Amino acid sequence: DVKVTQSSRYLVKRTGEKVFLECVQDMDHENMFWYRQDPGLGLRLIYFSYDVKMKEKGDIPEGYSVSREKKERFSLILESASTNQTSMYLCASSLWGTRAGANVLTFGAGSRLTVL
Amino acid sequence: AQSVTQLDSHVSVSEGTPVLLRCNYSSSYSPSLFWYVQHPNKGLQLLLKYTSAATLVKGINGFEAEFKKSETSFHLTKPSAHMSDAAEYFCVVSDLVKGYSTLTFGKGTMLLVSP
Secondary structure, rough: OOOEEOOOEEEEEOOOOOOOEEEEOOOOOEEEEEEEEEEOOEEEEEEEEOOOOOEEEEEOOOEEEEEEOOEEEEEEEEOOHHOOOOOOEEEEEEEOOOOOOOOOOOOOEEEEEEHH | EEEEEOOEEEEEEEOOOOOOEEEEEEOOOOOOOEEEOOOOOOOOOEEEEOOOOEEEEEEEHHEEEEEEOOOOEEEEOOOOOOHHHHHEEEEEEEEOOEEEEEEOOOOOOOEEEEE
């Protein structure tokens, strides 16, 4: 029944390392999103993608990049991890367009990243 | 620009008593509004959504919310709290632009339920 899968639940990395967070969805959704969640700040959008190879910056894209080579997979990349990127990262997907349910997100379970 | 304010960062109730989680929003358009719930170490799950149909929306697990345009509110309620309701709740406003949603999340309300 799993619909959005994040490959790693817990990661510990060192400052300066390159970090890949992978997300796969099996619902044939066009839109995919990466959020970070921090206590007291709610969810903040990092990047989203509405099609293969397409991406849009969200509210806090600095220090991150993304890749969407296949419709079902959306990767978040931290080129050089820093301690202020320690956070919970949530992937989500949704349908494209104005169809019913197009703005309903399905979330993965999250990846908790600690940067030392 | 749209925004969401969840008026309480924490709400404590006793099991069996009513739950009220407050949310106010602002939006330039006719918004869609959602409540999501997050249990510890889990992703977010959709509780209910308002998309300009009935103003009283029923969701899962006995929760419901009422859209009040005049008050720009979308408060979440439940008549009787259960221990399993302890979680963090997020109010979300959405505007569908160019085929994808611009979602704005509130900062969350932690619901604590005591026996």
